[in-house]
Amino acid sequence: MHGLAETASHAAGYVFPNDLHVHWSLMIVLYPYITGIVAGAFIVSSLYHVFHVKELKPIARFALVFALAFLACATMPLMNHLGHPERAMNMMLTPNPTSAMAGFGYIYSAYAIVLIMEILFIYRETMVRLKAKASGFMRFLYSILTFGSDNISPQALKLDHKIISFLAGIGIPMACVLHGYVGFIFGGVKANPLWATPLMPVIFLLSACVSGIAGIILTYFVIKRGQVDMVCIRTCIKFLWGFFILDFVFEMLEVFSHAYMATHHWHTLHALLWGPLYNSYWVGQVMIFSIIPFFILMALSLIRFSDGVVKFFAPLVSLMILIQVLLMRWNVVIGGQLMSKSERGSVFFRPEWLEKEGILAAIIIMVAPIVILYILGKIFPFWQEDDPVARQEAVG
Amino acid sequence: METMQEIKREIDRDRRAFIKKVLGGTIAGSLLLVIPAGAMDLPEQIPGMKEETGPFIKKKKFVFIVDVTRCIGCGSCCVADKNEYQVPDGFYRTWVERYIIDDLDNVYVDSPNGGLAGYQKPREDIKGKVRDTFFVPKLCNMCEHPSCTQVCPVGATFQTKDGFVLIDYKRCVGCGYCIQACPYSVRYLHPVTRTADKCTWCYHRVRKGLLPACVNVCPVQARKFGDVNDKNSEVYKILHEPHVISVLKPDMGNKPSLHYLGLRREVV
Numbered sequence: 001m002h003g004l005a006e007t008a009s010h011a012a013g014y015v016f017p018n019d020l021h022v023h024w025s026l027m028i029v030l031y032p033y034i035t036g037i038v039a040g041a042f043i044v045s046s047l048y049h050v051f052h053v054k055e056l057k058p059i060a061r062f063a064l065v066f067a068l069a070f071l072a073c074a075t076m077p078l079m080n081h082l083g084h085p086e087r088a089m090n091m092m093l094t095p096n097p098t099s100a101m102a103g104f105g106y107i108y109s110a111y112a113i114v115l116i117m118e119i120l121f122i123y124r125e126t127m128v129r130l131k132a133k134a135s136g137f138m139r140f141l142y143s144i145l146t147f148g149s150d151n152i153s154p155q156a157l158k159l160d161h162k163i164i165s166f167l168a169g170i171g172i173p174m175a176c177v178l179h180g181y182v183g184f185i186f187g188g189v190k191a192n193p194l195w196a197t198p199l200m201p202v203i204f205l206l207s208a209c210v211s212g213i214a215g216i217i218l219t220y221f222v223i224k225r226g227q228v229d230m231v232c233i234r235t236c237i238k239f240l241w242g243f244f245i246l247d248f249v250f251e252m253l254e255v256f257s258h259a260y261m262a263t264h265h266w267h268t269l270h271a272l273l274w275g276p277l278y279n280s281y282w283v284g285q286v287m288i289f290s291i292i293p294f295f296i297l298m299a300l301s302l303i304r305f306s307d308g309v310v311k312f313f314a315p316l317v318s319l320m321i322l323i324q325v326l327l328m329r330w331n332v333v334i335g336g337q338l339m340s341k342s343e344r345g346s347v348f349f350r351p352e353w354l355e356k357e358g359i360l361a362a363i364i365i366m367v368a369p370i371v372i373l374y375i376l377g378k379i380f381p382f383w384q385e386d387d388p389v390a391r392q393e394a395v396g
Numbered sequence: 397m398e399t400m401q402e403i404k405r406e407i408d409r410d411r412r413a414f415i416k417k418v419l420g421g422t423i424a425g426s427l428l429l430v431i432p433a434g435a436m437d438l439p440e441q442i443p444g445m446k447e448e449t450g451p452f453i454k455k456k457k458f459v460f461i462v463d464v465t466r467c468i469g470c471g472s473c474c475v476a477d478k479n480e481y482q483v484p485d486g487f488y489r490t491w492v493e494r495y496i497i498d499d500l501d502n503v504y505v506d507s508p509n510g511g512l513a514g515y516q517k518p519r520e521d522i523k524g525k526v527r528d529t530f531f532v533p534k535l536c537n538m539c540e541h542p543s544c545t546q547v548c549p550v551g552a553t554f555q556t557k558d559g560f561v562l563i564d565y566k567r568c569v570g571c572g573y574c575i576q577a578c579p580y581s582v583r584y585l586h587p588v589t590r591t592a593d594k595c596t597w598c599y600h601r602v603r604k605g606l607l608p609a610c611v612n613v614c615p616v617q618a619r620k621f622g623d624v625n626d627k628n629s630e631v632y633k634i635l636h637e638p639h640v641i642s643v644l645k646p647d648m649g650n651k652p653s654l655h656y657l658g659l660r661r662e663v664v
Contacts, residue, residue, distance in 0.1 A: 007486070014505040016534075016581040017488045023572040023585055083570015083590030090550040090569060101549040101573050190648060191543060191579035341581045343664050344505055 006355060008338070012275060013345025022337050022349045025357040027077035030365055032182045032204060033211070033329045034074045039179040040212015041067035042115065042171055047239065049168040055235035058228075062382040063216050064119050069373035070215075071112055076365050081357060100185050107181055111174045118167040120145055121160050123380050125152050129388045130381075141379065179208040186332060193265035194272065194336040199254045206247035207325050213240045214321035219373070221315040223382070230307050233314050234300075241297035244321065248290050251328065268343050276338045276348045281331045289324035293317045438606065443626065445605030453558035453603075456623040458653070459631050460597060460608075461641075462533050465658040466618035469494055469531035471514035473610035473619060478512065480598065480609040487584040489595040490535040490610055495662060498524030503662045532663050533619060535610070536561065536582045536595035537644060537652030544574035544583065544592075553592065559653060560599050565591045579648045597621070 006022050041063045047053040048060035079085045092109075095102035128150050131142035149156075183204025186195040217236050220228055255273070258266050273281055296317045300310060338346045352358045381387045440446060448456070469492055477483065477490045492511030496504040496519055504522060515531070542561050544553045552567035553574050568591035575583045575592060586593040598608035602621075606612070611619045622631035634657060635641065642659040643652040656663070 014493075014507070017491050017507055017510045018575075018581045018584045020486070021584065023575050081571070083572075083585060084568065087550070087567070087569045090567065094550060096545075096548055096551040098546045099549040099573070100547065101571065104549075185573075189547075189576050191577055337576070341579060341664075342505070344503075 006349070006351065006357065008347030008349045011340075011345055011347045013271070013340075014342050015340035015345040015347055016342045019337075019340040019342065020347060022334065022347070024333055024337060025081070025355075026351050026359065026362045027081040027357045027365075029326070029329045029333045030077040030362055031074065031081075032179075032333070033326055034070050034077070034365075034369070035182050036179055036204065036208030036211045036325065036329075037215050038067045038071045038074060038111075038212070039175040039205070039208040040210065040214075041070070041216055042175040042212070043209050044213055044216050044236070044239075046168050046172050046175075049164065050172060053235065055231050058232045058384060059216055059220055059236070061122060061380070061387075062220065063212075064115065064122065065376050065380050065382060066216055066219060066373060067212075068115055068119060069376055070369045071108075071115060072372050073365060073369045074108065076368060077362075080361060080365070100181070100188050103181060104185075107174075107178055111171075111178050114167055114171050114174055118164060118171060119380065120147075121164050121167065124149075124160055125157060126381065126387050126389045128152050138379075145379070176205055180205045186336065189336075191341060192336045192339075193258075193268055194339065195332070197254060199250060200332075203247070203250050203254065203328075206243060206250060207328055209243040210240065210247050210321055211325040213243065214318040214325075217318040218315050218322065221311075221318075226311055228311070230310065233310060237297060237300045237310070237314055237317075240318070240321065241301045244294065244297060248294060251290075252286075264343070268339050272335060272339045272346050275346050277331055277335045280327055281335065285324060285327040285331055289320050289327060293320040293324065296320075438604070440605040441607045441612075442602065442605050442621075442623065443628075444623070445603070448603075452556060455625060457559060457625050458538075458597065458602065458621065459624045459635065460535070460538065460611075460654045461620040461631050461634055461657055462535075462654065463618045463620065463657040464530055464532055464660070464663075466616045467492065467531040467533055468616055468618075469511060469515040470615065471511050472613045472615060473533060474510055474512045476609040476613040477595075484587055487586070487593070489582070489593070490533060493532045493534060493663075494519075495528075495530050495532060495660070496522055496526055497528040497660075497662060498522050499527045500524035528660070530660065532656070532659075533610075534580070534582065535654065536597065537580050537650065537654040538597060539650035539652050541650050543577040543579060543648075543650060544594075547573045547577040549573065560597060561594075562596055562599060563592055563594065565589055565593075568592050579645050579650060580652075 006025050008020050008022060011020060044056065045060050045063035045067070048056040079088060082088055089105075091102050092105040095105075124146055127142045127146045129152075131139055131146065131150075134142060180201040183201030186192075186204075187197060187200030189195045213236060217233065217240065220233075255269075258269055296313055299305075300313055300317070305313075334349060338349060340346060351362075353360050355361070444456070445453075448454070471492060474488075474490060474492060481489060483489055488510040490510075491507050492515075493505055493507045494511070494515050498504070500523060502523060504519060506519065511531075538559060538561050540559070542553075542555060545551075545555050545561060548554075548568075549571060550567055550569055552564045552569070553561065554564065555561050570585060570590045570592065572585055572592070575581075575585065578594075583592055583594040585591070598606070598610075601608060608619075608621055611621045620630055620634070622629035624632050624635060626632060635655065640658050641655050643655055644659075645664070
């Protein structure tokens with residue numbers, strides 16, 4: 001246990017002496033996973049707010065709060081990973097303009113501002129009404145979140161709506177930039193043949209959309225204990241399948257292109273994919289968690305099953321997709337470090353439970369967004385039936 | 397009784413004399429520590445370094461040359477390096493690789509513990525007849541276009557005007573991006589300082605006109621260091637004469653200042 005770099009369990013072939021350490025561990029697996037879920041959830045909300053996919057209305061607001069809960073935790077794995085977290089702000093104060101990593105603070109902050117503003121405007125009318133009923137701390141909180149404005153006249157709401165459309169509009173390219181950029185952090189490392197491909201940002205972005213949609217379907221089911229809007233779920237499943245087709249095809253195309261061109265890089269990659277990564281890549285990511293969900297999603301999208309069947313398979317397939325994306329992050333982040341730059345060997349790595357960046361820390365970080373989501377749920381009602389404005393509309 | 401007292405007196409006198417000598421020795425020794433006895437006047441191993449007084453070396457361009465045909469794999473350079481920087485176990489600023497090529501064209505490479513203990517025993521798992529063997533010392537390539545400085549988010553790893561790639565340990569955030577970006581795997585995260593670390597070509601020694609520690613101890617002059625602008629230097633002569641000279645991974649486009657004399661194509 002070094003506390004920083006985690007040491008590989010054993011090596012095969014010749015590995016450069018410094019390559020026995022896996023410097024980017026579980027935390028850096030979680031970082032693109034969490035930002036991906038954020039970007040994907042935002043896309044779901046935008047499908048309703050910008051592209052007017054009416055069927056997604058029941059989850060459009062929830063998707064934004066869900067995105068915020070995960071966004072709030074996106075920096076946690078990074079801070080836990082840094083050797084000197086107290087110097088982290090230097091990345092924003094004195095950034096190195098040629099560093100891909102230095103952009104994260106700016107992109108993340110800008111995106112956070114857009115997301116928070118959008119949530120505040122979407123919920124403004126609701127919060128004004130809730131404030132009237134609330135007392136004490138909640139009343140104070142709603143006053144701050146509504147910027148002290150109680151104006152819910154038709155003109156004011158019309159302006160709100162314009163602002164929401166604008167924010168959702170610029171939010172889409174920003175969500176794409178946020179996650180495409182995370183892909184570029186890896187894709188721009190020329191020294192690593194697994195990472196260095198222009199396809200990397202594309203694959204990251206598509207898998208982000210997939211994980212966000214799957215995350216929303218699953219939490220929608222869990223929170224509502226199965227009492228979900230079936231039209232909405234069926235639409236989500238169709239979008240999930242659509243994005244997953246693109247995602248999976250690009251993931252496979254990347255490996256196929258490497259194999260077909262068969263440069264000297266392929267020999268290293270071959271040794272990796274059929275060596276230390278065999279189980280997590282071929283068995284886990286591809287066979288179990290891609291091909292099986294692919295056919296389940298295809299069946300759910302093309303055949304009109306009864307509600308009971310959809311209610312059984314939709315959360316199950318979403319969970320499988322979430323695992324697929326987590327495995328994909330693992331295989332990219334950890335996998336890339338398992339090949340030595342000696343091009344002659346690779347290492348085997350298994351995370352420890354109690355390391356600083358071990359499995360326990362990873363679980364805590366993945367539970368944190370759920371806790372935050374619970375707290376946010378006390379402030380922003382997720383569902384229409386809990387929302388005085390939406391309920392009124394429904395009655396009217 | 398009288399003889400007994402005489403003996404006691406004799407012992408007391410000896411004791412006093414002993415204490416006096418100890419005190420005298422201590423004071424003299426301390427003075428030696430306080431007064432620098434010619435320590436500042438080390439002979440210049442790199443000519444002309446005393447004239448370099450500014451923050452940057454201006455007129456010199458340093459290169460490092462490793463002569464693969466000379467290295468005997470003794471590991472002295474690795475020991476000198478570990479002592480110079482107190483490099484923690486399991487991390488390497490420099491290391492020596494052993495290459496064995498058999499007549500079936502199988503390439504066997506190893507570097508147990510970075511070659512720190514030297515290569516004292518032959519490998520016994522070679523399938524064919526041994527065709528060629530050689531040692532390859534590795535260290536920072538001091539690239540002209542370094543990947544590490546490109547990716548460092550805070551500019552903690554930087555290139556000096558005289559071509560050294562160094563790390564500001566007070567700025568480094570310990571993200572490890574430079575380690576991922578370096579094509580030569582010469583970097584590591586130091587477990588004590590929690591920052592990135594790597595070979596500096598002994599910048600602190602070079603500024604004082606001394607050769608890097610590994611160059612200094614090499615018994616066969618397999619490691620050479622000098623100013624390529626100085627036409628009398630050995631490195632100038634090597635680089636300007638017909639030799640088999642190459643750099644590692646030239647297709648990375650990093651343009652290393654570390655050159656290898658007699659490098660074989662098998663070396664990565």
